Amino acid sequence: MAKPRVIYWFRTDLRLHDSPALQAALDLEPDVLWPIFTWDPHYTLFPKLFKAWKPTHLVFEKDTDAYARSRDEAVAKAAQEAGVKVIVRSGRTLWDSDGIVEKHGGKPTMSITQLQAAGKKIGPVARPLPAPESLPDPGDMPVDFEQHFPDKSRDFNAGYRSEKDTGYNAIAGPNGDFAIETLEELGFSPATTPHRGGxxxxxxxxxxxxxxxxxxxxxxxxxxxxxxxxxxxxxxxxxxxxxxxxxxxxxxxxxxxxxxxxxxxxxxxxxxxxxxxxxxxxxxxxxxxxGQSFAQTATNAYCRFIPWHLPSKRNPETGFTTGDYHIDKPEAEEWFQRWKAGVTGFPWIDALMRQLKQEGWIHHLGRHSVACFLTRGGCYVDWERGAEVFEEWLIDHEPACNIGNWQWLACVAFFTQYFRCYSPITFGQKWDKNGDFIRRWVPELKKVKAKYIYEPWKMPLLDQKQAGVRVTGDGLSERQEGSYPKPMFDFNERRSICLSAMKNAYAVGLHGNDEKVLDGTWRSLFPSPDEAEVMGEYESDYGENADIGDEEDREKLDGDSAGIKRAARKNSTDAKIKKQKT
DNA sequence: AATGAGTTGGTCCG
DNA sequence: CGGACCAACTCATT
Structure with a gap:
């Protein structure tokens, strides 16, 4: 009988040590083993490879990401049609994620206790396999078929390329050695991150x-x-x-x-x-x-519904395109842009966002700080918007962890204590009194006294002169030389508004799969933005304390907000009754 | 049904 | 620096 001819598809396992999938490929004792690193052109590439190389097996590590599941199903189908056997092995996690789900009754693990209990049922974490001593030769690779990137519309990096992309010109790469393409070969500028891989x-x-x-x-x-x-x-x-x-x-x-x-x-x-x-x-x-619903609020039974100021781009029904899905707040778009650009006027937030963009990595608690600030603890922007930015910029971006952590911080899943709110001022100060981290990433503020480094808007003009920086502008318009933007809002005011809005959303108690979320009737359960604004009371740090005037007005407003809250509680009760019925 | 715990807050007080 | 409090959620355990 002829020896197996194996294609090994590297995706989530760029290593030789402890790779159960690679071991499974080697256990076939193949005559030839072709390593393939291609990511997306598989739909057209694999059928051609199956025809040209006549492999007997296709082997790869299991990828449980939502997109990867559908991709791998398509490839498995093409393999089946070509008579190629597909072997898949779990190797990316401590335990097979599908195994964990099975032991947890088919439900998602929403706490670390649940994960540990399910893991215990499976048994101890597998011991790592040693790296193979040697690999079979790839042998002949006839490539007399179309090899170019087949669908430019799926080249999501096109906008970032500055040079010609030669990375996909040949199956085995420009040098025919199967090496992973260099940034230069892919047409990118040299990396801005100091972190190195391999x-x-x-x-x-x-x-x-x-x-x-x-x-x-x-x-x-x-x-x-x-x-x-x-x-x-x-x-x-x-x-x-x-x-x-x-x-x-x-x-x-x-x-x-x-x-x-x-x-x-x-x-x-x-x-x-x-x-x-x-x-x-x-x-x-x-x-x-x-699956896919994990990445969004819409249709997700395990994700709390919050009417964010700036909505997700996803429509509740289709999962895509911007819908009428939020309580309007025109400033929120600008807040989001300033957050992303690292020019919010809050140095701690800006330093983190600039480090993220430049190096592709920030500390976990830094991620907490900027995620809380963007969502429930400041801007009240949909967590899906923030997750998209992280997805693009993080060099350690893991879809499951990124989505899960954003849900955690936004208090829509995994975590519920929304009244624990990160301050863009005191949280950083707890770790770094002198603001060295800010000085590193926001050089405009390098010479600012420690007293003002976290709150430069409080700096008297004389100190601004001495530090060589003017605190002025919105950060987005053309920036004056030697300036740093004013804070984009009064944080204490926003914190207070967000807190009461979260309290109300929790009381209403809708989730992503609730009918009222999907058909848009959720709106009648929430106060309008103006009403929501005055529900929170706060001490302004900026001297211009909104519209709450005399005692009479305040009483009236409190009365209104109490009414809204009562309505919200009633709705919450209704929702619970409804749930019990189903 | 009641109780205690939950990776990672902030503020005030001593 | 440690603890009480803020205002109060959900889950796991009993």
């Missing part, structure tokens, strides 16, 4: 971490500083996990060993290093259970 760098980074026994064994995420840089306070292994350059199970067992031998005083999940990868598995399994 399996050997990943393994070295893990070794360095493990050498530091105390750090590894006593790691507590909430105690690591989001303001620390060069070096940062956390491991920075997430990009390696994302690309599969480092096996999460290898990480798990090597950390486990250190924790065991450290004994008393070691940290435990969820704060510990092990806890971090447990959260990762939790989000993966949540997504595996919910």
């Amino acid at each position: 399996e050997s760098i990943a393994l070295k980074a893990l070794d360095e971490l493990i050498k530091n026994k105390r750090y590894t064994a006593t790691f507590e995420k909430p105690k690591t500083s989001p303001a620390q840089f060069e070096p940062q306070s956390t491991t920075l292994l997430s990009p390696f996990f994302h690309f599969g350059a480092l096996s999460v199970r290898l990480f798990y067992w090597r950390v486990h060993e250190v924790v065991e031998s450290f004994g008393k005083g070691a940290s435990t999940p969820p704060e510990s290093l092990i806890g971090q990868v447990l959260f990762r598995d939790m989000y993966f399994a949540a997504q595996a259970a919910l």
